[in-house]
Amino acid sequence: xxxxxxxxxxxxxxxxxxxxxLCEAWGILGGNDRYERFGGVLVLIGxxxxxxxxxxxxxxxxxxxxxxxxxxxxxxxxRIGYAILGLFGLCAFAKAWVGGTLKGRARTxxxxxxxxxxxxxxxxxxxxxxxxxxxxxxxxx
Ligand code: HEM
Numbered sequence: 001x002x003x004x005x006x007x008x009x010x011x012x013x014x015x016x017x018x019x020x021x022l023c024e025a026w027g028i029l030g031g032n033d034r035y036e037r038f039g040g041v042l043v044l045i046g047x048x049x050x051x052x053x054x055x056x057x058x059x060x061x062x063x064x065x066x067x068x069x070x071x072x073x074x075x076x077x078x079r080i081g082y083a084i085l086g087l088f089g090l091c092a093f094a095k096a097w098v099g100g101t102l103k104g105r106a107r108t109x110x111x112x113x114x115x116x117x118x119x120x121x122x123x124x125x126x127x128x129x130x131x132x133x134x135x136x137x138x139x140x141x
Contacts, residue, residue: 003059005052007132013053014125016046017088021118028111040095043114047088054081064138073131080124087117 020042027036061074091113095102102110131137 002056003063006056006060009049009052009056010125010128013046013049014121016042016049017084017121018118020044020046021114021121025111025114025118028107043088044092047092050085050088054085057081060138066137067135070131070135070137073127073135074137077124077127077131080120080127084117084120084124087113087120091117 020039022039023035024039024043027033027039057078061078066074091110094106094110098106132139
């Protein structure tokens, strides 16, 4: 039953991480505090949603009926999911480690990591949609 929650949870993760990641990176690189703080909160919420997304995705992958020839696509989707979780998890850990405010060059690296993360989220979501709407993974024939 919980595997059915992957499609609903993924929308929250995508929305919060894409909007939040862009806002926070824009705030850091453009020197705008308000964007940075607003984006930071969204990214944090998105990271929590991401944990649920990956957990429900793993459940869905266990029970979903797989049409022939899609296991490579599903493996790629799963790996992208781990990469996204690793990247945003590392970002959250780095910020928590320094008490919430990165300084100097670490700020720029963090902002670039956020932009890479946003790109990965968009690619992962596109690829997930491809699994369902192109190959029919998890939907009745
Ligand atoms: C290890 C992690 C993941 C696994 C094993 C996984 C697995 C799956 C599976 C099996 C489906 C087919 C539909 C279903 O049965 O629910 C799916 C769909 C999808 N996945 Fe993932 N997923 C993972 C992480 C992610 C992440 C991090 C994202 C966001 C970037 C994502 C985005 C999507 C999207 C957008 C769909 C299509 C949903 C729909 O509209 O029906 N997945 N995923």
